[in-house]
Amino acid sequence: MTSISDFDAPKPPPWFGALVPFLIVLAAAGLYWFITAEQEEDQNYIDSNSEKKLSGSLIDGQTYYIFASEIEVFPTNLEDEGWDRGEKGPDIRYRILWKGNAVFESITKDDSLIADWSGLSIELNWKDLLGKSVSPDDVIKAARIRFEKNEKIEIIVKDVDIASDDDVGRHEILLNELSIGKNEIKLKKSTSNAIRNISLRILPVGSDLQDLAQIMN
Amino acid sequence: MAMNITRCFIALSAFLLGLGLIAPTLTIYPKAGELTWLIEILAPEELETSTYSIIGVIGKLYQLNDVFLALLLCLFSVMAPVSKLTLYWQACSLSFRPKEFNRLLKAVHYVGKFSMAEVFIIALIIVVVKSFPGGSTAQLEWGAYVFTTSVACSIIASIGLEKKG
Numbered sequence: 001m002t003s004i005s006d007f008d009a010p011k012p013p014p015w016f017g018a019l020v021p022f023l024i025v026l027a028a029a030g031l032y033w034f035i036t037a038e039q040e041e042d043q044n045y046i047d048s049n050s051e052k053k054l055s056g057s058l059i060d061g062q063t064y065y066i067f068a069s070e071i072e073v074f075p076t077n078l079e080d081e082g083w084d085r086g087e088k089g090p091d092i093r094y095r096i097l098w099k100g101n102a103v104f105e106s107i108t109k110d111d112s113l114i115a116d117w118s119g120l121s122i123e124l125n126w127k128d129l130l131g132k133s134v135s136p137d138d139v140i141k142a143a144r145i146r147f148e149k150n151e152k153i154e155i156i157v158k159d160v161d162i163a164s165d166d167d168v169g170r171h172e173i174l175l176n177e178l179s180i181g182k183n184e185i186k187l188k189k190s191t192s193n194a195i196r197n198i199s200l201r202i203l204p205v206g207s208d209l210q211d212l213a214q215i216m217n
Numbered sequence: 218m219a220m221n222i223t224r225c226f227i228a229l230s231a232f233l234l235g236l237g238l239i240a241p242t243l244t245i246y247p248k249a250g251e252l253t254w255l256i257e258i259l260a261p262e263e264l265e266t267s268t269y270s271i272i273g274v275i276g277k278l279y280q281l282n283d284v285f286l287a288l289l290l291c292l293f294s295v296m297a298p299v300s301k302l303t304l305y306w307q308a309c310s311l312s313f314r315p316k317e318f319n320r321l322l323k324a325v326h327y328v329g330k331f332s333m334a335e336v337f338i339i340a341l342i343i344v345v346v347k348s349f350p351g352g353s354t355a356q357l358e359w360g361a362y363v364f365t366t367s368v369a370c371s372i373i374a375s376i377g378l379e380k381k382g
Contacts, residue, residue, distance in 0.1 A: 017310045021231040021302035028235025 057179055058147040063205040065119065067104065067142035068094055069182070070199040071157055072114045073168055074189050083159060089113050090159035090168065096143040097154040104143030108160045117141070119201060144205060151175045157195050169193035178202055220309050223377035227305045230370035234298050237271065237364030244268045248352040270360055271295070294364075298371065301328045305374050325378060 058064060071094060077083055083090040089111040096104040109115035119142045145153060153175065157168040171187060183200040187193055245267045269277065271294050278287035308321045 018303045018307040021227060021306050022299055024228055024231035025235035025238070025299055025302075028232045029239045030235075032236050032239050 058175060058202070060147060060149060063144055063146045064180075065140055065142040065201075065203045065205060066096065066145055066153070066178075067119045067201055068096075068106070068117060068155065068198055069119065069201045070114060070116045070197070071195060072197040073157070074194045074196050075113060076194070077159070078167060078169075078191060078194050084161070090166075091161070092157060092168065093160050093165075094155055094157045096145075097156065098143065098145045099151075103145065106141075119203075142201075145175075147175055149176060155198060167192075169195040171195060171198065173200070180204065220377075223374050224306065224309050226370045226374040226377065227302055227309070230367045230374060231299075231302050233363050233367035233370060234302070237360050237367050238295060239270050239272055240360030240363055241268045241358035242271050242360035242364065243274065244356045244358055246354045246356070248354070268358060271364065297328065298367070301325070301371060302374075304328055305371070305378060308378050322378060325375060 071092060073083075073090060073092065075082075077090070090113070091108050091110045092112055092115040093108040094106050095102045106117050109117070119140055143153075151174075152172050154170060154172045156170040158165040159168050169187070169192065171185065171193070173185065177183075178200065180202050183202065185198040185200065187195050187197070189196075247264050247266075271290070275287050275290050275295070278284075278290065304321060304325050308318060308325055311317045311321055
């Protein structure tokens with residue numbers, strides 16, 4: 001019967017001990033990484049919840065801000081002639097109708113085939129916004145609507161002229177087809193429509209300023 | 218007995234080094250001078266506070282194609298300290314063989330010259346960031362102090378080895 005004593009046991013090579021500090025360094029780094037990875041997972045969960053808030057379908061009974069961030073019109077008007085007698089581009093303004101009432105009217109964007117609007121008020125001192133000393137309702141330039149299934153809104157786009165405003169087009173949108181965030185609506189040219197594209201933005205009322213700034217710009 | 222204490226300091230230094238390399242070391246608060254408020258609206262991501270670990274800084278430099286600086290930082294803040302601690306540990310193991318121990322001690326002295334180089338590199342980063350325009354600022358995080366403590370422990374270990382020598 002044989003037994004292995006300390007003298008007989010195979011000894012590690014002399015350089016083996018040199019690995020100890022290296023292994024301790026790796027172990028400490030690994031330990032820290034393991035602890036913080038769990039915390040990051042929790043943080044990611046919170047972030048993804050926040051993102052969910054800014055996307056998804058509209059909820060019945062909830063009130064939303066809605067505005068067109070961009071409207072593109074065809075190069076010719078309803079009579080297939082140049083805008084403003086071919087001298088300049090159209091001066092575009094839009095209105096949002098909900099339940100037959102005009103609930104929002106935009107400012108006019110001069111000489112534009114692609115007109116854009118910010119959902120945030122341009123009269124606002126931005127420093128106030130950054131300081132968060134104003135409420136979202138004071139800041140937002142958008143219609144407020146309440147989502148109800150099969151309810152519609154209508155967007156009426158006009159070419160603003162001194163004498164009288166010319167029709168560019170009008171389009172009814174079923175609210176069921178919209179979602180929170182950006183919604184693209186592409187339209188075809190016809191004798192009653194010269195709108196090519198509408199970008200609508202929607203955000204739930206009650207969102208904080210950071211979310212609003214993110215989605216409105 | 219003295220060698221065991223030295224070993225404890227080496228192990229502590231190694232542990233703190235591992236932690237210090239991966240823990241938050243530096244937080245940069247970017248600003249754009251008088252236009253800060255405008256940038257916060259137009260491109261808020263540009264002004265987001267960034268926190269880096271030493272390994273993170275090396276990775277970032279590498280991503281920015283600044284390979285030379287990435288290698289320099291890797292050499293001074295990762296490879297040199299690990300090599301130094303490895304040599305210290307090995308020197309402790311050979312303390313009962315005077316000839317080999319003295320030979321290793323010479324190598325330890327040589328590597329020891331890099332002792333404060335790691336801290337110097339961090340100081341350099343802060344100076345660079347502090348000289349950014351627009352009032353950008355940098356702040357040391359707890360990882361920097363852990364890293365510095367690791368360096369201090371390794372210095373104590375080297376003193377222990379020198380006494381033995």
